[in-house]
Amino acid sequence: MRRPKTEQGMALLTVLLLVAVMGAMSAIALESINRSMKLAGNSRANMQARYFAMAAEQAALHRIEALLAATPDRLTLAGGWNGRSFDIPAGDGVISARVTDGGNCFNLNSVGEGARPTALKARPAGAQQFVALMGVLGIPPAEAGAVAGGLTDWLDSDTSPLPGGGEDGTYARADVPYLAGNAMLAEPSELRAVAGVTPEIYDVIRPWVCALPTTELSPININTLLPSQAPLLAMMLPGQLGLDAARQVLQDRPAAGWSSVLDFWKHPTLGGLTPGNDQLEQPKLTTRFFNIEIKAEQGGYEAIETATLEMTRDRGRVIARRWTAAE
Secondary structure: OOOOHHHHHHHHHHHHHHHHHHHHHHHHHHHHHHHHHHHHHHHHHHHHHHHHHHHHHHHHHHHHHHHHHHOOOOOOOOOOOOOOEEEEEEOOEEEEEEEEEOOOOEEHHHHEEOOOOOOEEEOHHHHHHHHHHHHHOOOOHHHHHHHHHHHHHHHEOOOOOOOOOOOHHHHHOOOOOOOOOOOOOOOHHHHHHOOOOOHHHHHHHHHHEEOOOOOOOOOOEOOOOOHHHHHHHHOOOOOOOOHHHHHHHHHOOOOOOOOOHHHHHOOHHHHOOOOOHHHHHOOEOOOOEEEEEEEEEEOOEEEEEEEEEEEOOOOEEEEEEEOOOOO
16 A cells, blocks of 8 residues: 655655764764864873973983082082073974072072971061062062061961061951961962062062072072072172172172182172171072973973972982973
8 A cells, every 4th residue: 555645755854854863963973083082182292291391300300410410519600501491302292491590589488487387487587688689679668578577477377467467367358268378388479379469569579589398598509699680699688788789799709609608708798798697608509409491392282391309419309390381
């Protein structure tokens, strides 16, 4: 028995609709497969770039170890290693790394002192150096004092705010309430959460500060400090050493570097000054901390790593690693 033509047309339409639906589903499935393959490829390139960056990190460690072994009593700028980029072969990828002296900066954690990172008390000498550095950089004294006081309160374990500083009550009144850290800083970017630190102030001081894993006064290597970094030398002697005088001291540095800290203090500009005991020991002839910036490109993917290395007598190690440019 023959079916009516209308039923034949409906059957044909149903078949066409099924074909269309199946075709659409197939296209979606193929697109999903292609996307998954691209994601897998990107992930593979990402991981490979990161592994290359970590390999560059180890290469930099070995280079620094060799550099320190060659001149164990002092580290100078000889060889042009400070701030110079070097390339590392990596198959079809490109890796570049740049090493700098990581101790020539103001150590934000030096405004506190104590045996435990979460049980610190105020260290006036560190705060005075911070204020001196900000003054040299053009920050007004009142604002500089507030920033130093805020940072000290952020680190110390007590609940009594310093003049211009702030403890938990200050931060509890913020639009988004939070508490003071009451511990050492792990990153300089944490400074942005401290009372008194405006975006403008942060931008000015960021190139000059660091957060070393110690509360000791900034361990400035007087043999690698550049004349352009004279503010870091001037801050060591608040109210005694001007910026121009500090720059002249660095320009007068012997070609092979100072052989002893005593020779440094014998410089005519420094001879008449009165540094405290902590300040007398603050200048260093060698470097303990190094910064490294690495860029690894692989398969169209770029990995950027910044790390802080600590070098001891026995070995070097990575104490901080970030998969981003320095903030």
